[in-house]
Amino acid sequence: MKIRILVIASMCISTGAFAGGYRVALQGQNATGMGHTGVAVKDSAEVVFFNPASMSSLKTDSNFSTGVTLINSVTKYQNASTNTAAETENPIGTPLYLYYSKKFNQQISYGLGVYTPYGNSVKWPKDWAGSYLVNDISLRTVFVQPTVSFKVNDKFSLGFGPTYVNGSVELNRNLTSSLVDENGDRANVTVKASGVTAWGYNAGFLINPIQTLSLGINYRSKVDMQARGENAKFNNVPSSLKSTYADTTFDADLVLPAELTLGIAFDVSSNTLLAIDVNRTFWSAYKNLDIKFNNGTDPSLNPRNYNDANIYRVGVQHKLNNALTVRGGAYYDDSPISAGYYTPETPRNNSLGLTAGASYQVTKRVDISVSFLYLMFNEFNGAYDYVEQDTDPSTPNKSFGGDYLTSVTAVGFGFNYKY
């Protein structure tokens, strides 16, 4: 049963590009409705992701949550000095999740989470102005996390789960800003890695100093995705360059950075819950996206040098009646990208997310939830100044820049079952 679910899950995974580089923060409809807070919120199996410590604080013995989100994101690019404009045609992304939590006894709970926290799917028009940086990229990851939670006492609990990560990435870009074959078709390379696996973990603490207040700490570790011997295919290479750009294998590393979240949840009234999270993503681990070819072709050196960045989240949940709960929230997401490192593969800036959501109790055991997200990135002018990293410091940096504007809307549907 579980295996079948996993297979279905991994077939559907595809995510949209936005927020925090290639982090896609949509891991639960209840949380998303509340500005994607949740480290101290404990009302559904979503806690398997947000804070495993909360599993043992869930009211019912068994909790199951699943959901899918449809993301529509568009990035516009323009450069006034060359009168150029382009717009991504990103496929609709569908991050999803599946969480299960079960009480073993009053102190110990166990469970499983399957979710897709990192992804990126950006498709620029083929051979657009920035095609020598990226034509299209698609990153997919699935995290599988068996989890245990231990309730030390009524005021303190902790949880831990190792994460098994399976990822794939496909990137196509033109080899240079000019190389064409005899027919004038741009030479390009597709690098494709699939079934790359790695391990990490998810750990959390939950403190309940008083009945109406929870404090949560959650740490999700860095995951090093190491692609080894994956396939690089060169297309439209001029015949006299065929030996230089022969299809080959490549090695590349992509880091999925660690995240630390601190949060509180406070029962303002018996029907109203307020949650505030501060999230720090350790993006500084993302130094580069270097691709080393195994046939002697010069490596592709792409420095990224991201910075650690914070996200500030706030959310409110209000129970209108026994059947209907509504949610609202907002978050402010600091860009991890330094000046000079803005690439069109993750074109982003500081952003403001507005969210809303609702749950409807269908039966005593079943409720369905929806969430909406509108994410506005500030219009900004940025450049990537390291187009072709040259070891000779006297060589000027080559630069690709312009104005970027990204907007994201997402609609999510969730299903929760508890007994």
Added chain:
Amino acid sequence: MTRKKNQRIKVAGLILSCAIIAACDRNFENPVGDEDYNSGTADFSKFVTIGDSLTAGYADGALYLDGQKNSYPAILAQQFAKVGGGAFNQPLVSDNLGGLLFGGVANPDFGNRLVLNAEPKNPPSNLDPKGPEPIAGTPTTEVIGSGLNGSVFNNMGVPGAKSFHLAAANYGDATGLGAGTANPYFVRFSSAAGTTMIADAAAQQPSFFILWIGNNDILSYATTGGIGTDQKSNTNPSTYGSNDITDPAAFAGVYNGLVTILTPANASAKGVLLNIPDVSTLPYFTTVPYNAVPLDQLNAEALNNNLYADYNEGVQTALGGTEEGDAEVIKRKITFTAGQNAVVIEDDTLTDLSGVGLASMRQATATDLLILTTSSKIGTLANPGNANSAWGLGVPLEDGDVLIPSEIQAIETARTAFNTTIAAAADADPDLILVDVAAIMNEVKTSGINYGTGFIDGTYATGGTFSLDGVHPTARGYSVVANRIIDKINSSFGANIPPVDPGSYSTIFVK
């Protein structure tokens, strides 16, 4: 309570639908392409360009269709069309090969365009690319009876034209091809056999013109390594050879005459004058290093002992003793060492010692400019039967292979004078502006140009600016020049004309 709930749902629904629609509709505060373009005080209804190969769109050693379509005048005309510019007719060739036919017969002097053969020369020991070679194919562009004669064209760019050719009668007369008084490119599209280029241009009464002439007045001398004559003080161009440097006074006379013809042709006409770049900014003169030859100890010693011991001694005997003579002895001393070595070149400015059987030769220095074609000549045997006759090692490179400092000086003196004439003509008339192409090419050479979506520099083949002939820009290089011209028109004539994206123009073609 129920009403209140319904209201809440309605409000929430409204916010959400607004958000979703807004996300799709969001746009830049100042989106490009949405500006109020205008021509300012300029009038582009009849735009005419007059010049040489650079105006024609020549690249990769040929005039081919894509080159013409991406000529800087064609790029400009396409942008001018957004602000009232009229039709822009070019004397298009028949194919993308670029070679010319003379009465059905191909001529090796006018071959097909160059493409880069990037295969290693001799793998695995020598991974240098084989280099540029003409693209295969039978050209179809006919010079005589092209069908273009009789009408006039907006782009009056004729490859090979010098300043005085623009006013030369019968420059487009097929009967003068044999004698060299006519130019096949102008023969193709001259309105009549006896006409001049400037007459065909002026007949169109241009409302806006660009004149870029004078490049070949130095370039034909430079690209042939200075085998021609510096005609300084000879003001009669009809006595010049094809590879000579035009006298600056003759240039000034002709140039000012051309400007005078173009300006009164239309009283309200405005124009752009382009000046002449320094040849040392062109990869044709800077790609082959003066010390291109690697030698090991054994070969270096063999050359020193077997080929140059007598020469060095002879020079010492003939010239040594005086201060001036000793200086020349040092200059002429030929020594090879292990490592990179300067090639041996002819230098006719050296004291003539042919009487005692000594050639006028020396090793090159950084102040000599070896022309691009020497890259496939150096090291090959001048006399296939003689292993000691490698060009640049056993046998000096010829006068036509290299520009020596005195030749470079002659070129620079003339160029500086030409540019002074051009700048003065632009200064004298408020309707004329100068675009300093010399400065643009210098920028390309020294720092490269970051145009916003990409970068070009002056490196041969890979820099993006220059085509495979090493002299003429690529389409991308021409587009950067076009953008600079647009900048200048915008700032001088109060116009707002959008630039183009150089990144969308091609560079070199690889086989």
